Amino acid sequence: MPTTAETRHDRVFAALASPVRREVLRMLREEGPQPVSSLAGRFAMARPSFSEHLRVLREAGLVSERRAGRQRLYRLEPVPLHEVQEWLGPFERFWRERLAGLRDVLDRMEDTDERDDIS
């Protein structure tokens, strides 16, 4: 059973659907590769639970692990998030139109308010 793009998207989006895992990604982005203990420190959770979150991120390809002595350095991997952005691409034109439309409506409402204020 090959890993289809569909399945990879499933895994990536599911991995992103947890504040803990999103925070891990943010830390790796802002502070660079880190060992598990450094990442885990921020979360009030037993270690094995945190290990499980790392496993989900690993299996989604969002992070990779490099062994260094008895530590394991986790590093952010760019490809899956880039694929998310590409998935988002076709929706961008759509929401530009809709949000522009909304902005027009709000602009007209402001105009009306101003006229109300003046009159």
Added chain:
Amino acid sequence: MPTTAETRHDRVFAALASPVRREVLRMLREEGPQPVSSLAGRFAMARPSFSEHLRVLREAGLVSERRAGRQRLYRLEPVPLHEVQEWLGPFERFWRERLAGLRDVLDRMEDTDERDDIS
């Protein structure tokens, strides 16, 4: 209990972690607002199961529903996907560097290959 941005991201990403629901979003983007039967036709699934998927999309704010006679027109809503793109923003610079780095490595490998071919 207010709905934090964190919680909204949870719901949106969880909603996107299903091929059925992503396909619904694609249909609404490409074919515009549609009644449930039109959307459900493509899926080999009992109606109530499909209704459940629509509920998940609704509660994530990804779609909205408008009643029209005995049909309900579902429409794609732009805001949550736009928020996903904004969430992705800070990662973009990061992966540009990493992917550029990878491209450099590949370029150097190709150069080496060429030299090998020539020599």
Added chain:
DNA sequence: ATGACACGTAGGAAATCTCCTACCTATAGT
């Protein structure tokens, strides 16, 4: 009013997720 249609809710089974405690493995320092 009555039947048909569009769509939803109720409730339940099986799978999956997220947390836990207990235990295992590998490396580093003495």
Added chain:
DNA sequence: ACTATAGGTAGGAGATTTCCTACGTGTCAT
């Protein structure tokens, strides 16, 4: 070799997800 440290796996409880069948609600047509 022995102990401590870093981080994982095993297994289980409770909540959630995803599907189902059965049934309810509102709207249209006759």
